[in-house]
Amino acid sequence: MKLITIDASSHFHTGALVGAEALDFAFCGDEWAMANWIPMDMRALLAGGERALDLLRAFVASVSTDERRGQRLRRAGALKPLASTKLGPAVPRPGILLSHGRAYHDHLKEMRGADAKPAEDPSGFLKNLNSITASGAPIRLPPHRASMVDFEGEFSIVFGSRCHNVREDRALEHVAGYTIINDVSARDWVEHFRRTGNPDLNRAGKQFPGFTPLGPCIVTRDEIPDPHALTLKTSLNGKLMQDAHTSNLIYRIPELIAYFSQ
Secondary structure, three states, X not given: OEEEEEEOOOOEEEEEEEOOEEEEHHHOOOOOHHHHHOOOOHHHHHOOHHHHHHHHHXXXXXXXXXXXXXXXXXXXXXXXXXXXXXXXXXXXXOOOOEEEEOOEHHHHHHHHOOOOOOOOOOEEEEOOHHHEEEOOOOOOOOHXXXXXXXXXXXXXXXEOOOOOXXXXXXXXXXXXXXXXXXXXXXXXXXXHHHHHOOHHHHHHOOOOOOOEEEOOOEEEHHHOOOOOOOEEEEEEOOEEEEEEEHHXXXXXXXXXXXXXXX
16 A cells, blocks of 8 residues: 555645545545544554554555445545645654665765775664655755755655664564655765764755655555565656665664664
């Protein structure tokens, strides 16, 4: 299942992708009584756990296979073309936005040379939640740091339950699904960081408003049995700029979750 957040002007609605259409849970109550209890906040929806997601999966599957149900939902305004539906960030206000730095072997070699060795422990930093924006939304360049704005396509883990001090073998139980993020950076901050060695300057270049497009959707964990078997490509004006594979991660995902959950 692919979950989305729909931007309904003054507020957000939760929903799901059904083929080339967006299903807005806010308008499904006449067709499915349980929809009246679906949270409109993505964090609250995911907090319902697998039982709640299983109910949603069954309903979303029935919409895609039952044409009459689909027609009724279209008349109700619940099912509409994705192309004309404005989406918000997949998770508009997560509890925390943690970024893992130098995550891939290839990226480490690019940054530090072919003989570079991974650090003994994973590195990470927090991003400002106000940097989050919708996938496809304009990214406004900060006028005083506009000359070296760059991108980084990143694979992102979305948690559905409290994840504190968990064991590696239980880590994925806390994962609701996966999405993608563009980790935008003002690189002139980063250049100054390289001259000074002050890590706070590196992170500061990633904190501007709109510098974290997130989404467009969350793919639930059941659809991705192995998160280490995914390709992530980033293109700029049709030109391929990044082509990474999650098998190239320095640390396995359960290991990262267990480490940072401490």
